[in-house]
Amino acid sequence: MSVVATSSAPGREMLLDISQREANRRTVALLLPLAAAILALGAWARHWSAGPLVFGGGLAVLLLGAGFWLYKVRQPRLLSLVQRLDRLHAELEDSTGLLLRDEHQTSFNLLEQLQQQRIGARLAALQAETPYLLPFSWRPTVLVTAVLLLLLAAGMWWHRPAAAEAQASLPVHFPAAEKPARPGQAVAAKLLDTRLLVQPPTYTRRASFAPTNLSFSCPTGSRVRWTVRVNRATGTAPVLELGSKRISFRSIANRPTEFVAEVPVTVSTLYRLRFAGQVSDDYALDVVPDQAPSxxxxxxxxxxxxxxxxxxxxxxxxxxxxxxxxxxxxxxxxxxxxxxxxxxxxxxxxxxxxxxxxxxxxxxxxxxxxxxxxxxxxxxxxxxxxxxxxxxxxxxxxxxxxxxxEDTTVQDGLTDMSMSVNVVPAYFRSQRQIIIDTEKLMAERPSLPTATFAERANNLGFDQKMLRLRYGKFLGEESESGSAPQPPASADTSHEEHAGEKGTEAGHSADDGHDHAAESPAGGEAANSTTALMEPYMHRHDDAETADFLEPAVKAKLRSVLNQMWEAELRLRLAKPAEARPYEYRALRLLKQVQQQTRAYVRKSGFEPPVLPEATARLSGDLAGAATPRLQQQTTRPATQPEIREALRLLAALRAGQAPRPADAVVLERAGQAVAQAALQHPGAYLTAVRALRQLSANARASRAACVTCFTPAESALTALLPMPPATPIRTSSGSRLSQRYFQNLNSR
The missing domain is CATH 2.60.40.10 (Immunoglobulins)
Structure with a gap:
C-alpha cells in the first residue's frame, strides 16, 4: 500500500482565509468608532473660533493613527494564528503548524503526511460549521461608539441655541417712516429687519454669539456681521453708518432681498442704517477693551x-x-x-x-x-x-x-554715628567671632578635659568683657564696674569729692589730663554760682547721659547691647557657653541694627531775595523793588458750554407749557451734537438722550407738541455734561441749644 504525498498549499490557504476574516472584523471594529469620533470632533469644532484648524489637526491625527493600526492588523501572522487555533480547538491535536510546512523544502515522513492530511480535513470541517474560528468581543467597540455618538449629539444640541440666536430677526425702527401706500400705488422700499452675529477674537476663547438687541457690547477686535432684509429688490444697497464711516452692504448670491456687511470693531461708537432715503435710530455699539493682567x-x-x-x-x-x-x-x-x-x-x-x-x-x-x-x-x-x-x-x-x-563682618558702621568725631575704638575681637568660638567650644566639649573647657570658657568671657568695655566708651563709661551707665552726679556734689575718693574706679586722678584746680574756701560761693551757670554747657566725664554725641534711640539700643554682653560674659565665666549663646546672638543682632542706621541731611530751602546794589541803596531809604512783586488781574469767568445751558433753559420753558417754535430746533440740535460726542465714548449712557433730543427737535421744527417722555432723559444727560459747581460755604451750627440761646440773648442786648 502506497501513500501519495499532497501539498500543504490548501492548508495554508485555509489559514490565510481565517486570518483575513479576523482582520476584517478588527477593521470594522476600528472604523465604527473612528467615524463617530470624526463626526463628534466636527460637531464640537464649530463652537470654537479656531474650529477649522482644530478639526483639520484632529482629523490628520486620527487618520494617521488608524492607518498605522490597520496596516499592522492586515499583515498575516500565521504562526500566532496557528498557536491560537491549537489552544482553542482540541480536535486539531496541536498539529495545525504542519499546514505551514512545504513538502518541496522539507521531506515529510509517512506519519507527518498522514497527520497533515488529517488536520487539514478537520480544519475544513470546523470552518464549514462556523465561519469564525477565533472568538471576538464587540462590546468595547459598541461602548466606545456609543460614547462618541453621545458626544456628537451633545455637540449638535449645544449648537442649536446658537444657530437659533443667529437667525433671530431684530426689527429696525425708522422715526421718519412713510405712510402706508394707497391702493394702486407701488409699495415703497423699506428695510424690514436685521440679524447680528459677533465673532470675538481668538485669544478670548469665546464662541460666536448673536446679540438679542441692536444695542450690544462685544470684546475689542471682534468682527460684527449685519445681515439685513428688505421688502423688495432695488438697485441700491443699504448703508451702515458706523461713527464717521459709511459702509455699503453687499448682496448675497441667490437672495436679492438680503444684504450683508462685516466690520471689525475696536472702539465704542454709535451706528445706524440708511436705506431708500430713510435713516434709522442710533444704536450703541459698546466695545469692551481687553485689560492687562493684574x-x-x-x-x-x-x-x-x-x-x-x-x-x-x-x-x-x-x-x-x-x-x-x-x-x-x-x-x-x-x-x-x-x-x-x-x-x-x-x-x-x-x-x-x-x-x-x-x-x-x-x-x-x-x-x-x-x-x-x-x-x-x-x-x-x-x-x-x-x-x-x-x-x-x-x-x-x-x-x-x-x-x-545681612553681612555681620562689617565693623565700620559706627564710624559715622558721632557726627565727625573720631571715636573709632582700637582693634578688638568682634561679636560674631565670639559666637563662632563659643559654638566651636560647645562642639569640642566631649573631647576636652574639665579644666581646659573651663579655661577656654573663661577666656571667651574675658574677650566678651573687653568688647563690652570698648562699646561702653560710646556711652561715656570710663569704668569697668558694669555695663550699665553710672547714675549722674548730684548737683551739690563737688568735683573734688569724686577725685578724693579712694577705691572708686570712676574717680579722676591728678594726671588724667583734666584741669582740677583747687578752690579756696573764700571763693566757694563764687565757684558755686559759676558752676551753676556753666552746667548746661559742660561735658561731664562721670555722667554717661551727657558724655556722648549719640541720639537717644541709638543710646537705648547700645545700652541693650551692653546688657546682653554682660549676661553672656557672666555665663561664660561660669563655664556655661550653651546658656550664653542666646545672649550673644541678641547682642549681635542689636549691634548690627545700630551699625546700619543712617542719617539724611536735607538742606532747608525757601525764598532767596535778589542781591541789592549796596553801593547805591545803602542808607538811602528807597524801598522801591524791595517787596516781592504781585501781579493781580480781575477777569470774568467765561460761561462754559453755553449751548447746553441754553438748551436746559429751553427745556424748562417747554415743560412749563411754552409752545415750541422752529427756531427752538436749532438750539436743541446744537445740544444734541454735544451729547452725541459724549455718546461716542459711552454709548449706553447717552443713547437715550440723543434720541430724545432728536425727537424734540423734530417736533419743534414741525411746530408740534413736545414729547412729554423726552424731557427727563434729555435734561439728565445735559445736566451730567455740565461741570460740577464750586462748593459754597455753609454756615454750620456749633454748640448746644443752650449756647445758641445765650449768644442770641447777648446779641439782642
Missing part, C-alpha cells in the same frame, strides 16, 4: 533682610488675574554683588509659565529665591520683579522688591 505679590515684603542664622530661601507667592486668560509669567531677579565701584550685576530669569496650564483667568504662582543658588553671599542684594502676559500679549510688571543678606 499682579499682586503676597510674599515677601517689599524689603526683606535675611539676618544671621535665618534661612537663605525666600518664598515668593504671586496672585495673577486677567479677564480672558494668562499665557506667560516670569520672575526677573537682578543680583548685586560687591561694594563701591566694584559692584557687579547679574540678571536671572525664572520662567513660571508652567503653572499657567490651560491659560486660566486667575492663578496663584509659587516659587522661591534660593540665595546661594543665585550666587549671593553675605552682604549681597537681589532685586526682583514679576512680569506676566495675557493671551493678547499685554504685559504687566510688578514693583521691584529687595532682598538683602
Amino acid at each position: 499682579l499682586k505679590i503676597q510674599t515677601p515684603k517689599p524689603y526683606t533682610l535675611i539676618e544671621f542664622g535665618q534661612s537663605s530661601t525666600v518664598p515668593v507667592r504671586i496672585d495673577v488675574r486677567d479677564d480672558y486668560g494668562l499665557s506667560e509669567a516670569q520672575l526677573v531677579a537682578t543680583v548685586a554683588q560687591g561694594q563701591g565701584e566694584a559692584v557687579k550685576f547679574k540678571e536671572v530669569v525664572t520662567n513660571l509659565s508652567g503653572q499657567l496650564r490651560g491659560q486660566p483667568r486667575q492663578a496663584t504662582l509659587a516659587t522661591s529665591l534660593r540665595l546661594p543658588a543665585l550666587g549671593l553671599t553675605y552682604g549681597d542684594e537681589v532685586y526682583f520683579y514679576v512680569r506676566a502676559r495675557d493671551n493678547a500679549r499685554h504685559l504687566t510688571r510688578s514693583d521691584t522688591y529687595l532682598v538683602q543678606w
Whole structure:
C-alpha cells in the first residue's frame, strides 16, 4: 500500500482565509468608532473660533493613527494564528503548524503526511460549521461608539441655541417712516429687519454669539456681521453708518432681498442704517477693551533682610488675574554683588509659565529665591520683579522688591554715628567671632578635659568683657564696674569729692589730663554760682547721659547691647557657653541694627531775595523793588458750554407749557451734537438722550407738541455734561441749644 504525498498549499490557504476574516472584523471594529469620533470632533469644532484648524489637526491625527493600526492588523501572522487555533480547538491535536510546512523544502515522513492530511480535513470541517474560528468581543467597540455618538449629539444640541440666536430677526425702527401706500400705488422700499452675529477674537476663547438687541457690547477686535432684509429688490444697497464711516452692504448670491456687511470693531461708537432715503435710530455699539493682567505679590515684603542664622530661601507667592486668560509669567531677579565701584550685576530669569496650564483667568504662582543658588553671599542684594502676559500679549510688571543678606563682618558702621568725631575704638575681637568660638567650644566639649573647657570658657568671657568695655566708651563709661551707665552726679556734689575718693574706679586722678584746680574756701560761693551757670554747657566725664554725641534711640539700643554682653560674659565665666549663646546672638543682632542706621541731611530751602546794589541803596531809604512783586488781574469767568445751558433753559420753558417754535430746533440740535460726542465714548449712557433730543427737535421744527417722555432723559444727560459747581460755604451750627440761646440773648442786648 502506497501513500501519495499532497501539498500543504490548501492548508495554508485555509489559514490565510481565517486570518483575513479576523482582520476584517478588527477593521470594522476600528472604523465604527473612528467615524463617530470624526463626526463628534466636527460637531464640537464649530463652537470654537479656531474650529477649522482644530478639526483639520484632529482629523490628520486620527487618520494617521488608524492607518498605522490597520496596516499592522492586515499583515498575516500565521504562526500566532496557528498557536491560537491549537489552544482553542482540541480536535486539531496541536498539529495545525504542519499546514505551514512545504513538502518541496522539507521531506515529510509517512506519519507527518498522514497527520497533515488529517488536520487539514478537520480544519475544513470546523470552518464549514462556523465561519469564525477565533472568538471576538464587540462590546468595547459598541461602548466606545456609543460614547462618541453621545458626544456628537451633545455637540449638535449645544449648537442649536446658537444657530437659533443667529437667525433671530431684530426689527429696525425708522422715526421718519412713510405712510402706508394707497391702493394702486407701488409699495415703497423699506428695510424690514436685521440679524447680528459677533465673532470675538481668538485669544478670548469665546464662541460666536448673536446679540438679542441692536444695542450690544462685544470684546475689542471682534468682527460684527449685519445681515439685513428688505421688502423688495432695488438697485441700491443699504448703508451702515458706523461713527464717521459709511459702509455699503453687499448682496448675497441667490437672495436679492438680503444684504450683508462685516466690520471689525475696536472702539465704542454709535451706528445706524440708511436705506431708500430713510435713516434709522442710533444704536450703541459698546466695545469692551481687553485689560492687562493684574499682579499682586503676597510674599515677601517689599524689603526683606535675611539676618544671621535665618534661612537663605525666600518664598515668593504671586496672585495673577486677567479677564480672558494668562499665557506667560516670569520672575526677573537682578543680583548685586560687591561694594563701591566694584559692584557687579547679574540678571536671572525664572520662567513660571508652567503653572499657567490651560491659560486660566486667575492663578496663584509659587516659587522661591534660593540665595546661594543665585550666587549671593553675605552682604549681597537681589532685586526682583514679576512680569506676566495675557493671551493678547499685554504685559504687566510688578514693583521691584529687595532682598538683602545681612553681612555681620562689617565693623565700620559706627564710624559715622558721632557726627565727625573720631571715636573709632582700637582693634578688638568682634561679636560674631565670639559666637563662632563659643559654638566651636560647645562642639569640642566631649573631647576636652574639665579644666581646659573651663579655661577656654573663661577666656571667651574675658574677650566678651573687653568688647563690652570698648562699646561702653560710646556711652561715656570710663569704668569697668558694669555695663550699665553710672547714675549722674548730684548737683551739690563737688568735683573734688569724686577725685578724693579712694577705691572708686570712676574717680579722676591728678594726671588724667583734666584741669582740677583747687578752690579756696573764700571763693566757694563764687565757684558755686559759676558752676551753676556753666552746667548746661559742660561735658561731664562721670555722667554717661551727657558724655556722648549719640541720639537717644541709638543710646537705648547700645545700652541693650551692653546688657546682653554682660549676661553672656557672666555665663561664660561660669563655664556655661550653651546658656550664653542666646545672649550673644541678641547682642549681635542689636549691634548690627545700630551699625546700619543712617542719617539724611536735607538742606532747608525757601525764598532767596535778589542781591541789592549796596553801593547805591545803602542808607538811602528807597524801598522801591524791595517787596516781592504781585501781579493781580480781575477777569470774568467765561460761561462754559453755553449751548447746553441754553438748551436746559429751553427745556424748562417747554415743560412749563411754552409752545415750541422752529427756531427752538436749532438750539436743541446744537445740544444734541454735544451729547452725541459724549455718546461716542459711552454709548449706553447717552443713547437715550440723543434720541430724545432728536425727537424734540423734530417736533419743534414741525411746530408740534413736545414729547412729554423726552424731557427727563434729555435734561439728565445735559445736566451730567455740565461741570460740577464750586462748593459754597455753609454756615454750620456749633454748640448746644443752650449756647445758641445765650449768644442770641447777648446779641439782642
